[in-house]
Structures are given as C-alpha cells and as structure tokens.
Amino acid sequence: MSDTPAPTPAPLLCAALAADLDAADLRSEPLRSLWGEEADDALARGMREPILRAIRGDDGVLATLGRLLVLGMPQPRSAVDTALPRLGVDGLVALGLATADDETVTPIALLRPQSFVDAEGVGEWWIASDLDEVALDGALPPDHVLGVGGASRTLAEIVVPIEVDRALDLGTGCGIQALLVARRAGTVVATDISARALAYAEMNALLNGVGNIEFRLGSMFEPVVGEAFDLIVSNPPFVITPRGDDVPEYEYRDGGLVGDALVELFVRTAPTYLTAGGIAQLLGNWESRDGVTGLARLEAWVPAELDLWVIEREQLSPLAYAELWIRDGGTTPRDRAFTPLLTAWLDDFAARGVTSIGFGYVLLRRGGGMPLRRTERLVQHVSGVGQALGTGLHGHDLLAEGVPATLLTAPDVTEARHLLPGNDDPSVIELRQGGGFARTVNVDPALAAFVGASDGELTVGQIAQALADLFDVPLPELWAELEPRIRSLVLDGFLVPAE
Ligand SMILES: C[S@@+](CC[C@H](N)C(=O)[O-])C[C@H]1O[C@@H](n2cnc3c(N)ncnc32)[C@H](O)[C@@H]1O
Structure with missing residues (x-):
C-alpha cells in the first residue's frame, strides 16, 4: 500500500x-x-x-x-x-x-491533453497522472502512476477495432486503454493493483465524460474471477527485473515475478476469461534461454486450441536490456547506483541462461475452429496494426471454408518488377503493402498475374482457368502451386474477399 x-x-x-x-x-x-x-x-x-x-x-x-x-x-x-x-x-x-x-x-499531478484517432474519428482527452521525471527533476518513486507513454500508444494502436459487449483493461494505470476501448464497448472493467492508479483512471473518466467503465482493485485476474470478456487488453508490468533488496520495484512496470513469468502467467490465465470468439491482446517481453527462442517458449504457454499471433518487434541483448531499464528509472552510468544495478540484472539473466530478450505484441483468441498459430519477427515500420490483425483473423476464418470465390487486391498493394539490364522478363517480382504490416513478398509471374486480375469481378476459378490457358499448364497443376500462396496472401491482407 x-x-x-x-x-x-x-x-x-x-x-x-x-x-x-x-x-x-x-x-x-x-x-x-x-x-x-x-x-x-x-x-x-x-x-x-x-x-x-x-x-x-x-x-x-x-x-x-x-x-x-x-x-x-x-x-x-x-x-x-x-x-x-x-x-x-x-x-x-x-x-x-x-x-x-x-x-x-x-x-x-500532471494533467495533459492527449489526442487520439480511431475508427470513429479524431478526439482529445485530458489525462491526469503523477508528476514525471522532468517535473520531479529526479528518479521516480516506486508507486509512480504513468501518464500516456510510448508503450500506451503502441498498445492502443494494435488493439483490433471491434465492437464488443464487455471488455477488460488489466493494469489500467491512468486509464488510457479503458477510455479508448470504452468507445467500442458496452462496458469496460478497468483493474489495477494500485489504488492510486485507479483513482487517476476514475478521475480521467469523469473529466472526459466517459461513464461505461467500472474500476476494480486487485492483482492480475483476481478482481474478475468467474467473469468473461469479449476483449481483454493489457499493457502489463512486463519489465524483467532482478529480485533483490537494492533493486527498486516500480509498480508501473514490474509485476514482482522472476524473468518473464508475468507474461507467462497472463497468457496461461487469460483464455479462462475470454468469451467464445473473445480476443486478448497484450504487450510483453520474453526471454530466449539456452537455445530455446522466446517465441517458442511463448507458444508453448498457450493452449493448442487457441488462436495465437505473436509479433516480435525487437530483440535486445541482456546488457542492452538492463541498460534500457536502469536508465528508464532515472539512473545513469554516472550514478554510483548504476553498476550494482547492472550487475544484478546481468547476474539474474545469467542464472536462467538468457541470451536475448524479445519485445512484441501478443494476440490470443478463443476461436473455435482450426487454430491460427503464428509467431513472427517484424522489424519494419508498421501502421494500423489493429486493423491489419483484424483483417488477418477474418482471412483465417474465411479460409477455413476454402479460398473465397472472388477476391480483390487490397488498395495499398503495389508491384515492383526488377529486370536485369537489357532483359524484358523480370527476374524478381515483389508485391508490397503500403500500410498495415508493410510486408513485401516475392511472387512468380503466375501469382503476380493472379493478383493483378483480382478485381472483385472475375472469380478465382475464372482467373485460374485463364492463367492455365495462358501458361499452357493443366489447371490442377497450376492450382496446386497457386492455392497455398493465395491463402497466404489472404491471411496477410494482400487479397481481400470481394463482398
Ligand atoms: C505499464 S503500466 C500500463 C498503464 C496503462 N494501461 C497504459 O497502457 O499506459 C502497468 C500497470 O499495471 C499495474 N500493475 C502492476 N502490477 C499489477 C498486478 N499484479 N495486477 C494488476 N495490475 C498491476 C501498474 O500499477 C500499472 O498501472
């Protein structure tokens, strides 16, 4: 307390x-x-x-x-x-x-305007939170309540923009995620282990005239035992911190467990609190240990029947990670406290054989069909991630029924052809996404032609037949080659079903 x-x-x-x-x-x-x-x-x-x-x-x-x-x-x-x-x-x-x-x-306290954009338009809130390092002119106290920071904005950007009945924001802090989700939810339950954080979150809801959020005190899922939600969002206290008397425990970033156990606990527990079709999304860190990647460890924590989509955005060495979070607490290498802290972090990582620490986005869904299990590293600039994840989930559900009858090339897709000098035939053809995950995929001439012809009018069957005639190959042979690649383009949002 x-x-x-x-x-x-x-x-x-x-x-x-x-x-x-x-x-x-x-x-x-x-x-x-x-x-x-x-x-x-x-x-x-x-x-x-x-x-x-x-x-x-x-x-x-x-x-x-x-x-x-x-x-x-x-x-x-x-x-x-x-x-x-x-x-x-x-x-x-x-x-x-x-x-x-x-x-x-x-x-x-600080009270700052905070603008946001979502599917319903541009808006602005006033967000009260504790005085920050600049105002305090020094290190933060362990019970600091954060304002809207980079991680808050990241989570806000990756939440799939769906309308839901009941949502949960676990570890609400100043309440920013709850406020955002409340725009698309019947009710939101916002929880935190910090009574001060909840007081700020409640004040922020009042200041901004948002009335559909309930505030509950408690650790992790304790305040919602026996309940189920259509959407769970969390920017949890996932920062890996060595346990020891001389290492400050910041409530806003450290859940008090060893290594990445808090993320493990979250992803193992969250499914129990999801309705059928419900989605849980969080930010997290995960450790790669003695040759087992963090992504593989994370995948093993999530029951096999659940949809799982993990996007690793960054990987840091133990040293880089320790330095990042020691500095975040306001201690620099010029301070006497720095070296003991660095030693504690490096010893802690060494004790578990940690070779690197991943950071990224985790999405779980109680899907019900053939589960989607996707773990990947994406380091390029991304935008509209929530929408792109939603498109991918929708694509996965559609593909369970087979390739949609008519497809349309997404409006942000462009094609780049690379030719050897003096040669008329491209040696490389790339399809690129302008938004979302900004993926680039190499395609062969038949698949490029298929995507080019996917105008929402011609059916998949008509295009495939025309290409079989053009390339003079039997249709079954061509389709066996094309189908898995078309599926992957639907999943990645290059091709979308024509309504
Ligand atoms: C990184 S802050 C996120 C705040 C806010 N949701 C955002 O996105 O900016 C993590 C929050 O989790 C809370 N927290 C820490 N340990 C917790 C626990 N065991 N159960 C629930 N919340 C916890 C902290 O008090 C803090 O408000």
Whole structure:
C-alpha cells in the first residue's frame, strides 16, 4: 500500500475542472501554437526549458495552465484562480491535484491533453497522472502512476477495432486503454493493483465524460474471477527485473515475478476469461534461454486450441536490456547506483541462461475452429496494426471454408518488377503493402498475374482457368502451386474477399 496521496475523483469538482479546461482551450493544438512546435517536441524528449522560454512573461490563462498542469510547475495563486474560475484553487486542492498556500499553487499531478484517432474519428482527452521525471527533476518513486507513454500508444494502436459487449483493461494505470476501448464497448472493467492508479483512471473518466467503465482493485485476474470478456487488453508490468533488496520495484512496470513469468502467467490465465470468439491482446517481453527462442517458449504457454499471433518487434541483448531499464528509472552510468544495478540484472539473466530478450505484441483468441498459430519477427515500420490483425483473423476464418470465390487486391498493394539490364522478363517480382504490416513478398509471374486480375469481378476459378490457358499448364497443376500462396496472401491482407 502506498503512502503517496491519491487524487480524489469527486464528480462535481471534475465537471467544474473539465468546464474550466474547455473554456481555456487546454488542448494539444492551442498549446502547440502557444509555445511552438519545436518546444512542444522538445518536451516529449524531456526538456521543458524551450517551452518556458517561449512563454516567459505570459501570464494568460493558457500559459498559466500550461506551466501548472502540463509542465507541473508552481504558479501564483491569483493566476490559477483566474484560470480556473469554476473550480478555483481550493477545488484543485480538494481533487488532490495540487497543494496551495496564500501565494502559490504547487501541482502534485500532471494533467495533459492527449489526442487520439480511431475508427470513429479524431478526439482529445485530458489525462491526469503523477508528476514525471522532468517535473520531479529526479528518479521516480516506486508507486509512480504513468501518464500516456510510448508503450500506451503502441498498445492502443494494435488493439483490433471491434465492437464488443464487455471488455477488460488489466493494469489500467491512468486509464488510457479503458477510455479508448470504452468507445467500442458496452462496458469496460478497468483493474489495477494500485489504488492510486485507479483513482487517476476514475478521475480521467469523469473529466472526459466517459461513464461505461467500472474500476476494480486487485492483482492480475483476481478482481474478475468467474467473469468473461469479449476483449481483454493489457499493457502489463512486463519489465524483467532482478529480485533483490537494492533493486527498486516500480509498480508501473514490474509485476514482482522472476524473468518473464508475468507474461507467462497472463497468457496461461487469460483464455479462462475470454468469451467464445473473445480476443486478448497484450504487450510483453520474453526471454530466449539456452537455445530455446522466446517465441517458442511463448507458444508453448498457450493452449493448442487457441488462436495465437505473436509479433516480435525487437530483440535486445541482456546488457542492452538492463541498460534500457536502469536508465528508464532515472539512473545513469554516472550514478554510483548504476553498476550494482547492472550487475544484478546481468547476474539474474545469467542464472536462467538468457541470451536475448524479445519485445512484441501478443494476440490470443478463443476461436473455435482450426487454430491460427503464428509467431513472427517484424522489424519494419508498421501502421494500423489493429486493423491489419483484424483483417488477418477474418482471412483465417474465411479460409477455413476454402479460398473465397472472388477476391480483390487490397488498395495499398503495389508491384515492383526488377529486370536485369537489357532483359524484358523480370527476374524478381515483389508485391508490397503500403500500410498495415508493410510486408513485401516475392511472387512468380503466375501469382503476380493472379493478383493483378483480382478485381472483385472475375472469380478465382475464372482467373485460374485463364492463367492455365495462358501458361499452357493443366489447371490442377497450376492450382496446386497457386492455392497455398493465395491463402497466404489472404491471411496477410494482400487479397481481400470481394463482398
Ligand atoms: C505499464 S503500466 C500500463 C498503464 C496503462 N494501461 C497504459 O497502457 O499506459 C502497468 C500497470 O499495471 C499495474 N500493475 C502492476 N502490477 C499489477 C498486478 N499484479 N495486477 C494488476 N495490475 C498491476 C501498474 O500499477 C500499472 O498501472
């Protein structure tokens, strides 16, 4: 249990604060225009000085709230009272977001606008979370509640955009995933082991007028025992951390288990909490140990009847991993604490024979048919991953019935032909996806012609017959060659069924 004070999500005060923030136009674009793009980008890299220079001497409402809530810096009480006319300084203090004396208001939380885009359009929320390293000017306390970070954005981007009845956000933190999922769900249960995190998440739901989220305290699946969900999302505390008295345990990133046991526990347990057809998605780390790859270990944890799709985005050596997470906690090689921490991390990895650590996305589905089991490494730039995963799952389900009768080449697919100088016939033909997983596949002339002719009008059978005539091969022979490759193009979203 943490001693750090928690915010108080009082509905009337949250409504007054939201009205004040709205009137002040505390949103991403107005702030960016106020202090300029370069200063705004610099804040994302941990520098607040460029913003302070840009708004020096400006004691207007937006500049005051920007310094107070976005940067987490004390402001004169009179200026804050003017900037928050409905809530007032006393209301801000009662919400647990600041302390105040006669002269000065001192923030104890950040409150930042956070824009997002989903299938329903562009939107923006106000997200309250603990003061970050820049505002604290030092290392984070172990019970720190994170704001929206890179991993939060990654998970938000990979969630399959489906409408669901019941969803679960496990380890909700400031509540960002729950807010996003709530746009497409009847109800969302948001859980966390941290009461402070839940208080922030509840406050953020109130500030943004989102009413279909239930908040529950507890570890892992304990708060939802006996329940089932159509969608489970989690950015869990997956960071592998050596256990020992001198290694800080950050609640926001460390689940307290050894190695990658938290990810193992999650993927072994989650299926019990899925409805038929339900999907669970999480980010995670997994260890490759003594010649057994992390992907192979992960696959072995998931019951064989479940669909499993794992995309490994990154692999780090034990040294690179240790350095990354020691620095993330605010300790650098110049600090005396660095070397003992590095030793603890490297000893811990060595004790389990860890040779590398993978990071990536995991999707589980209680599919019901022939299971999809796919583990792969994708290191290229990807976009619209949630949509691409949804297309792949849909393709897998359709292929259970056979290759669809009519196919259409996806609109982002282009073809590149590589010819040896002076030669008219290509030696390599590539199909490339412009979006999604941005895959490139090599195809032979028959498959390239098949894809080229897949216009949603001609049936697969008609195209195959025309190609058999063109290449002068018996249709069964051509089809035996083409069919597995067409299936793989459907699964990867190069070819989509014509409606
Ligand atoms: C990396 S943060 C993710 C926060 C948020 N969901 C996001 O995407 O930004 C992980 C969260 O899991 C919570 N957590 C840690 N251990 C947990 C456990 N055993 N059970 C449930 N939640 C836990 C932490 O308090 C933290 O809020």
